[in-house]
Amino acid sequence: MVEAASGPDGGVVDQVLRSRLTTARLERGAVLLDRSGSGRRVRIPLTAIETVRPRGASARRGIEIVLTAGPGESDPAVYRLRPSSATAAAAFADTVNSALPVRDAAERRRSGRVSVTQEPKPARARRPGRARSPWVWLGGLFALGACLGAASGAWGLVLVWAASFPVFCVGFVLTRLVWLATEDWWLLRRRGITVVATYERTDYGRDSDGDSTYTKVYVFEDGGGARREHRGGGRRVGTDPERIEVTYDPVAEDRVSARYGLVARALMCLAYVVLGLPVCLLTAAYPVVLLSATIAASPYP
Known part of the structure; x- marks a missing residue:
């Protein structure tokens, strides 16, 4: 879908x-x-774009924003978009191409990567009174279950609902964490770029119990030349200075993951399958089962 505003x-x-x-x-x-x-915005100046072209024979598979290639750069950076409408994709590509600066075919280009920057995404204006917090939705779900139980006279189910709802909230938080971890893994697997990060420093602090903590900080440069950090550990691939492999998302600045050894990856996979997925399934089934039982206990047809 293409939307346009005119001055x-x-x-x-x-x-x-x-x-x-x-x-x-x-x-x-x-x-x-x-x-x-x-939470981040990628800014690509028009001067850094060589062309916007369809993926394949038409824009049905989406479009590609191809950056200019500098001297000695054989593979320019490419940003891919795949909207649902091929017509909208073609219209957007035509508009961007018509706005590009006129260049001679033999003109020497500067690498478009160095001109790409990232910045915080502007906060969206929220409508007054519009609730976005998941805790508001959880409160509404709790009220729904309690009201249905009271209306049907199933006070035993109301007590079960009230007593078990805090456990459901814990499951909800864990499910959200599992979802975020799955999203990071999937996106990094699809479009992540692996580089070597170099140890820079160790940050010290204290946890909620007052115990001392420390976090290693590794730094690397992304494809656009921007300096990025990874906080945590990983499998070392070099020493003096200490280096590890990290995979980063070129679109999301805060999505970075280190590569761990085989044993660590096996343990994380085991925890995901044995603990994470069952918690997600039980959390999803909890409101469905109890609300269905409450409705079934209602004396009203």
């Missing part, structure tokens, strides 16, 4: 292409990429 002089000042998990905006001489859930 007072009738010129297009902002055009939006909504694709799967990513929103692209043509605005003020740059293409802005907002990745859902990342």
Whole structure:
């Protein structure tokens, strides 16, 4: 879907292409990429773009934003978008291409990677009174179960609902953590870039119990030349200085994962299968089973 806004002089000042998990905006001489859930915005100046082209023979499979390639750079950076509408993708590509600066075919290019920057995504304006916190939805679910039980006269189920709901809330939090871990793993597997990060420092602090803690900080440069950090450990691939392999998401600055040894990965996989997935299934089944039992106990047809 493409949305466009016009200025007072009738010129297009902002055009939006909504694709799967990513929103692209043509605005003020740059293409802005907002990745859902990342909290970061990628800014690609028009001067850093070589062309926007369809993936394959048509825009049905989406489009690619191809950056300019500098001297000695054989593979320019590419950002891929796949909206549901091929027409919208083609229209967005045509608009961006028409806004690109005119270049001679033999003109020497500067690498577009160095011009790409990341910045915090502007906070969205919330509608007054619109609840977004998951705890508000949990409160509504609790009230729904209690009201259904009271209306049906199943006071025993109401007591069970009230007594077990805190456990459900804990399961909800754990399910959310499992979901976020799964999302990170999937996205890094699909589009992650693996580099070597170098140890820089150790940050010291204290936990809630007052015990001393320390966290190793490793640094690396992403494809755009920006400095990024990984806090934590990982399997060492070199010493003096200490180095580890990390995989980062070029779209989300805070999505970075270190590569661990075989034993550590096996233990994490075992915990995911034995603990994480059962907790998610039980959490999802809990409200369905109890609410169904409450409705079944109702004397009303």
